[in-house]
Amino acid sequence: MKKITIAVDAMGGDNAPHAICMGAAEACRTFPDIEIILTGDENKIHAILEPVPPEVRSRIRVVHASEVIGMDEHPVVAIRKKHHSSMKLAMEMVRSGEAQGFISAGNTGAIVAGGVLIVGRLPGIDRPALGTALPTIERPSFMLDMGATVRCKPENLYQFALMGSVYSRKILKVTDPEVTLLSNGTEEIKGDECVAGARDLLMKSALNFKGYTEGNDIVWGRSDVIVCDGFTGNVALKLAEGIMHGLKSLLTDEVKKSLLAKAGMLFMAPTVKLLWTRFNYEKYGGAPLLGVRGAVLKAHGRSKEPAILSAISAARNFIEEDGVEMIQAELDTSPTHMA
């Protein structure tokens, strides 16, 4: 059995450190092949881990970190200066090889900056991409970039497509994944210069490229991999989350106001819950940062215990499937700068 070590930033996210530590313990209970290193305030972490049974506890190591990178801090500055932060210490373990994977629910920008500056990019990769498996109607779609690289050159989008395709094939087990570029319409004449440039590169590539996709196609899951820049991906993901939260909040209010609706909800609750679960854009169980030399995953800032378990499970899967090596192999055999 291959031993897998995952470094977890215990202090990042809205529900840290409690949900992070308990999620990590749950992951150790679930997967007998993993070990976890929790970085953060050791007193707090030890207290949280108190009730964890010894056979699980023995596979969790706590490494004290005296600093935390806040959600609003400047990512690059924080990663460069906060040498004793829980995030930086955990990432350094990936660089040194002490851990193969890293999870944090903290500052996304700092995770990306640390991915590049500490863990390091794969040779041939200019910019990393944050991917996420989106809930859709027909099939799960893997979308990238969700915010790592704000604006892109055509070559960046091309590399994202390459990495997304490997991830879809090797990790999500999709045969010959269909790749599309997110644009402002499906017709060839749509897109800006950058998207059009990426389209040209993808047309010439060996990927199963299906052209442009538009906003509503995201929902239906009309392709396996959707590629966009980090600005657009971030706006789209947050909008989708916002609509689901908005509808939930309005539905709750309306049901409170109407006796009829209240009665209906008694029967409808399972259906509403099913739709909510299916379209919960927050439940993506860890977004991999692709293009770096390790399994670096970002968990949602609002992650609770199950989301942390799910992110650790995704990291474990990525490591077990040699995700990084697979992407590297694909890069080695494909031209990365086709222009």
Added chain:
Amino acid sequence: MKKITIAVDAMGGDNAPHAICMGAAEACRTFPDIEIILTGDENKIHAILEPVPPEVRSRIRVVHASEVIGMDEHPVVAIRKKHHSSMKLAMEMVRSGEAQGFISAGNTGAIVAGGVLIVGRLPGIDRPALGTALPTIERPSFMLDMGATVRCKPENLYQFALMGSVYSRKILKVTDPEVTLLSNGTEEIKGDECVAGARDLLMKSALNFKGYTEGNDIVWGRSDVIVCDGFTGNVALKLAEGIMHGLKSLLTDEVKKSLLAKAGMLFMAPTVKLLWTRFNYEKYGGAPLLGVRGAVLKAHGRSKEPAILSAISAARNFIEEDGVEMIQAELDTSPTHMA
């Protein structure tokens, strides 16, 4: 009573010409101060107008157009070459002053191209913007650009903010509208170079600028005017429409599968319908193309009769409130190139 003439492209949109003609007739019935010029296949239009009562019919003029600009045609090429198209003929009436307003549910790109090439830009405006009043939870937000100008310079976004602010104040009757820029996060360090450049211009302007807004804020309506480039706006609007359609379709399927849910829907139907109506992103009743010398409005491609009536009503309102002159006056007193 100021007489208002609106030229309507009878052939554009999924439900043309029937829904367009009947919507126009309904508008004449509703507003005694308007006259409508319908451009398109005169035989078809006359046949559709057959049942319209004479007192309404007398305020509708039909102008024959032998060509139609299709949904997939190249916008600029179509506008330049199809001299006898229903869209071009209607737009030329705005240029000549024969009509003050124009409506089409057809090819969006062609409407934008025609707005610039036929109707003409306002002096000082580099690029036009397509705006739309979005359904939100707290208050309606006016968002622009939804697809007229794919990628922007900071100066374009600044002008969109200026025009959106005038539209919000004069047409939507919002006092001192709050303006935000859509970005990949609310913190100052977010945004690409263009958004950051626009932010600098807006900070120095007299507008009530409130900084960045992110994807989920769109849903809650946290500002009166949201500014973005046409690429981002188009992806966001289509995604929002797609989510609502996806949920509707899933809900219908689930209710069919479950007896319990079917029973619940008997009670819940009014609530579900209310949510659907409130969040129907297609029902924006005509998106104004701001920055051109006339009331040019785009109706949704799927518009039926009520949506056409609503778009004509919006055009009438825009003309009555001197929308174009108001924007021009604002441009004249504000620096449009502050950089």
